Amino acid sequence: MADWNAASGPSWSNGQSHLPSPSPEPTEDTFPDDLDNERTDPISQLVKAWTIERCSPDIMAFEGELVGKIMGYLDAQAKLIGVLKVDGASEEDHEKIGLVQMEMDRVGWLLRSYIATRQEKLMRYTSYINSTPAIQTRLSVAEQTLIESYQQIFEESLIRDVVGNLPEELQALDEVLPDGRSMVSQPDLDKAVFIRAKQDCGPVLMPDGSSLEIKKRGIHLISYRVVEQLVLRGEVELA
Amino acid sequence: MSTDPSQALLLECRRSTQTDTLFPYNAAVVTTLVRQIHTIHAHLVQSLRSAAPPSDEVMPTPTPPPAIMFTSTHHHLQIRRLKRVLLVYHAHRLHMLRAMLHRAHLSVTHLLPTIRPLLSPSELTFIRSYAQITMNYRAEFIDVLDIAASVDEPPKGMWVNVRVVKEVGEVITEGGVVDFRKGGRYLVRRGDVEMLLVQGYLEVVD
Incomplete structure (x- = not known):
C-alpha cells in the first residue's frame, strides 16, 4: 500500500490545468523536470495516457494492459480495506484507511475520465472508425462492440426520422461530395496541440515546406498532423 | 427573422447548444422540409427528363443545354442543403440526449419522465x-469501477456536506446507517451518496 501512495504523489492533483506555462525558449536546467528519470509506475502512466487522450484530436491506442493493472490495484485495495475494517482497526489505522480510500477515489476518477474521454471520441467518429480498420485496432474489444451497436441505433434513428422519408436516391448517410467534403465526420488532425519534446527530435517538415527543429524541452504549439509520428513514438508529449 | 423553415431548425440547434436545453421535437418543420425536398426532387427529375433526348435518337451533344444545367444544379444544391440541415438537427438532438443520459448516470428511468414529451x-x-x-x-x-459516476470534477476530498432536499429515510452506508431527514445537513462520504445527489434527494452545500 505504501509504495502506491508514495508513487502517485501530487503529479496529477492539478489535473485540470494542463496547459504549459509559456516559455518559448527553455534553457537547460532552468526548471526541474522529470524528463530524465521518468516515472514508470502504473498511476503515472495512467496520468500520461489520460493527458495524451485528452489533448490529441485523434483516437489513441487503448491502454488495455495498463487499465487492467489499475483495475487490479483498485480491486486489491478495496478488498484489503474490507479486511482491515472487519478486524477492528485502531484510530490511527482508520485515518490511514481514509487516506487510501481517497487515493482510490482519485485513481478511479482518473480512470473513469480516461474511459469517458475515449467514449466521447468514439461516439463522435463512429461511422469513420467502423469503416477504417486501421483505427479499429486501437480499440478494445468492448469498445468495438459498443460503437458497432451505437452506429446501428444512431443510423436507425436518422433513417426513421429523416432519410427514410426522402426519395430513394437521397437516402445515403455516407456520401462524399465532389469537393471532397464527406458526410462522415473525421477527427481533425490539423488541430493545434501543445507539445513538449522529451528529447531532441531533429527537424520536422511544416505544411508550408519549411522545417522546424524540435529540441529537448522545447514547447511548441503545432498542428497535430506534423508531430503525429513523434507523439506515437513517445518522443514528444502532449500537454 | 428569416421565413425559411430550415433556418428555424438551425436556430433551434444553436439556441439549444447555448442554453444547454433540449427543445421539443419540431415535427412540423421537419415534415415541411421533407415535403420541400420531395417537391424539388420531382422538379429536378422532370427537368432532366425533358432535357434527355428520346431514347431511340443518337445524342447530339454530351451535355444538356445551359438552362437545364443551371436549373438542375440549383435544385440539386437546394436538396443537398435541406438534407444536411435535417441531419444536423437530428444528430444534434441525439448527441444532446446522449450527454443528458450520461449526466443522469446512465439511469434512463430517472431521465425519461422529464424529457419524454x-x-x-x-x-x-x-x-x-x-x-x-x-x-x-x-x-x-x-466489479471494480462504476463508469456511470460523474467525471465533471475530480474528487477534492472524501467527505461532502449535503443538505436533504427530499425526505430519504434511513440509508445504509459504509460508515453505518444514516437517517436522512428533510432539511437536515450531514457530512457523509461522497461515494455513499452519489446516486442520491443525482436523483435530487440531496444537494451539496459548500
Missing part, C-alpha cells in the same frame, strides 16, 4: 437502446 418516437427508441448498450459496456468495469 420532447422526444420523437425514434428518439425514444434511440435513448433506450443507447442506455442498454452503455450498460453492457459498463458491465466490463462494474
Whole structure:
C-alpha cells in the first residue's frame, strides 16, 4: 500500500490545468523536470495516457494492459480495506484507511475520465472508425462492440426520422461530395496541440515546406498532423 | 427573422447548444422540409427528363443545354442543403440526449419522465437502446469501477456536506446507517451518496 501512495504523489492533483506555462525558449536546467528519470509506475502512466487522450484530436491506442493493472490495484485495495475494517482497526489505522480510500477515489476518477474521454471520441467518429480498420485496432474489444451497436441505433434513428422519408436516391448517410467534403465526420488532425519534446527530435517538415527543429524541452504549439509520428513514438508529449 | 423553415431548425440547434436545453421535437418543420425536398426532387427529375433526348435518337451533344444545367444544379444544391440541415438537427438532438443520459448516470428511468414529451418516437427508441448498450459496456468495469459516476470534477476530498432536499429515510452506508431527514445537513462520504445527489434527494452545500 505504501509504495502506491508514495508513487502517485501530487503529479496529477492539478489535473485540470494542463496547459504549459509559456516559455518559448527553455534553457537547460532552468526548471526541474522529470524528463530524465521518468516515472514508470502504473498511476503515472495512467496520468500520461489520460493527458495524451485528452489533448490529441485523434483516437489513441487503448491502454488495455495498463487499465487492467489499475483495475487490479483498485480491486486489491478495496478488498484489503474490507479486511482491515472487519478486524477492528485502531484510530490511527482508520485515518490511514481514509487516506487510501481517497487515493482510490482519485485513481478511479482518473480512470473513469480516461474511459469517458475515449467514449466521447468514439461516439463522435463512429461511422469513420467502423469503416477504417486501421483505427479499429486501437480499440478494445468492448469498445468495438459498443460503437458497432451505437452506429446501428444512431443510423436507425436518422433513417426513421429523416432519410427514410426522402426519395430513394437521397437516402445515403455516407456520401462524399465532389469537393471532397464527406458526410462522415473525421477527427481533425490539423488541430493545434501543445507539445513538449522529451528529447531532441531533429527537424520536422511544416505544411508550408519549411522545417522546424524540435529540441529537448522545447514547447511548441503545432498542428497535430506534423508531430503525429513523434507523439506515437513517445518522443514528444502532449500537454 | 428569416421565413425559411430550415433556418428555424438551425436556430433551434444553436439556441439549444447555448442554453444547454433540449427543445421539443419540431415535427412540423421537419415534415415541411421533407415535403420541400420531395417537391424539388420531382422538379429536378422532370427537368432532366425533358432535357434527355428520346431514347431511340443518337445524342447530339454530351451535355444538356445551359438552362437545364443551371436549373438542375440549383435544385440539386437546394436538396443537398435541406438534407444536411435535417441531419444536423437530428444528430444534434441525439448527441444532446446522449450527454443528458450520461449526466443522469446512465439511469434512463430517472431521465425519461422529464424529457419524454420532447422526444420523437425514434428518439425514444434511440435513448433506450443507447442506455442498454452503455450498460453492457459498463458491465466490463462494474466489479471494480462504476463508469456511470460523474467525471465533471475530480474528487477534492472524501467527505461532502449535503443538505436533504427530499425526505430519504434511513440509508445504509459504509460508515453505518444514516437517517436522512428533510432539511437536515450531514457530512457523509461522497461515494455513499452519489446516486442520491443525482436523483435530487440531496444537494451539496459548500
